[in-house]
Amino acid sequence: MVSVLVNGRVCKDPKLVEANDFFFSGLHLAGNTSNAVGSRVTPVGVAQIGGLNALGITAARIDFAAWGLNPPHTHPRATEILTVLEGSLKVGFVTSNTENRLITKVLQKGDVFVFPVGLVHFQQNVGNGNAVALVALSSQNPGVITIANAVFGSNPDIPADILAKAFQVDTNAIYSLQSKF
Incomplete structure (x- = not known):
């Protein structure tokens, strides 16, 4: 039997695929935010769900301590869409080098915000309690x-x-x- 690689990952024979190849359990668990920035990202990508290989999507849970920060970062290969599940987040991104304009907004539970591919962006909890967000990215390998x-x-x-x-x-x-x- 020859292994076929797609995007650097072994593709499983479709006849051997099972439900667990498309399953992850763990997003209900809070991430440990006792670090210098007060946030923790729990990724759900092809490393966690093999069945995502070649589907072009990933997800993550982001936990924030009070005033915790997901520091300025970029995803060179993906647009990100974020939904606030708990708390209030100040989010923002900077437009391209020609303008360097900061686009920012404070989000509440249930609000959604989009960060365009490749732009520097951040999220910060602006409350005294914990905050939680769920994100989806438009690539199986968004990079960070x-x-x-x-x-x-x-x-x-x-x-x-x-x-x-x-x-x-x-x-x-x-x-x-x-x-x-």
């Missing part, structure tokens, strides 16, 4: 680039003089930021 982690936590480090010039700050500020990642 968290801006601060990528810039200040690269391995090896981006040279401090380059970042200092780019951010127009002193190199000591860059060293301080890099030490946090």
